[in-house]
Amino acid sequence: MLLGVNIDHVATVRQARMGHEPDPVMAASLAIIGGADGITLHLREDRRHVSDRDLRVLRDVVKVELNLEMAATDEMIKIAQDTMPDMVTIVPEKRQELTTEGGLDLKSNIDVLTDAIKSLKGAGLPVSLFINPDIGDVEISRELGADMVEIHTGPYADASASDREKELVKVVKSIERSVAVGLKTNAGHGLNYSNVKPIAAIEGLRGLYIGHSIVSRAVLVGFEKAVAQMRELIDGAK
Numbered sequence: 426m427l428l429g430v431n432i433d434h435v436a437t438v439r440q441a442r443m444g445h446e447p448d449p450v451m452a453a454s455l456a457i458i459g460g461a462d463g464i465t466l467h468l469r470e471d472r473r474h475v476s477d478r479d480l481r482v483l484r485d486v487v488k489v490e491l492n493l494e495m496a497a498t499d500e501m502i503k504i505a506q507d508t509m510p511d512m513v514t515i516v517p518e519k520r521q522e523l524t525t526e527g528g529l530d531l532k533s534n535i536d537v538l539t540d541a542i543k544s545l546k547g548a549g550l551p552v553s554l555f556i557n558p559d560i561g562d563v564e565i566s567r568e569l570g571a572d573m574v575e576i577h578t579g580p581y582a583d584a585s586a587s588d589r590e591k592e593l594v595k596v597v598k599s600i601e602r603s604v605a606v607g608l609k610t611n612a613g614h615g616l617n618y619s620n621v622k623p624i625a626a627i628e629g630l631r632g633l634y635i636g637h638s639i640v641s642r643a644v645l646v647g648f649e650k651a652v653a654q655m656r657e658l659i660d661g662a663k
């Protein structure tokens with residue numbers, strides 16, 4: 426099972442001071458050392474975390490799968506064609522959202538998505554669509570000519586204990602259909618250390634894309650060491 430690590434929130438911490446650290450490029454290298462098979466970044470229209478420089482440098486440095494998440498806009502299509510990540514995941518994007526809130530509304534965006542997929546694939550870029558766990562959306566993705574889909578696991582991750590099984594079944598069924606129609610099939614969003622196992626066990630799944638929980642865990646498991654290093658510097662100063 427491929428593990429794609431999303432480094433957006435390393436950039437979010439950097440942007441809190443608009444400075445240089447922590448550098449998502451360094452985080453990407455450490456993620457790869459830790460076993461990541463891929464690095465994902467979402468270049469947003471408002472550049473609130475990941476920057477154009479991050480994408481450029483990551484494209485140079487990352488030799489595992491580099492996955493660019495982006496909205497299907499002319500600006501992003503051009504950037505993708507210029508930088509050539511290993512794949513592109515088209516996601517819906519709203520300016521005010523804290524994170525991607527839902528899968529693509531495929532039915533309302535058939536023309537935009539058809540054109541975007543054509544332009545990206547024409548440039549040699551494999552295209553994935555981030556979709557809700559819905560069999561109809563799997564069928565539309567195939568008709569649109571996507572190479573891959575990423576099934577949105579957010580509703581499963583956010584479900585109350587009583588609804589979780591129902592949400593898991595939706596994810597499983599969409600994955601089964603997606604694999605059956607020949608799409609490479611991934612899943613992601615909201616996955617963490619306590620809810621990932623039932624998803625990682627699904628047959629046919631190609632990969633998981635995980636960000637926030639890994640960055641959150643990194644802050645905590647690294648905190649003690651970071652303080653100890655500062656302690657040592659201060660104590661050794663005089």
Ligand code: PXP
Pocket residue numbers: 431433467494514516524525555575613614615616634635636637638
């Ligand atoms: N997949 C997609 C399409 C996303 O937009 C995101 C969030 O950027 C993720 C996966 C990762 O989600 P999380 O940060 O909740 O692990």
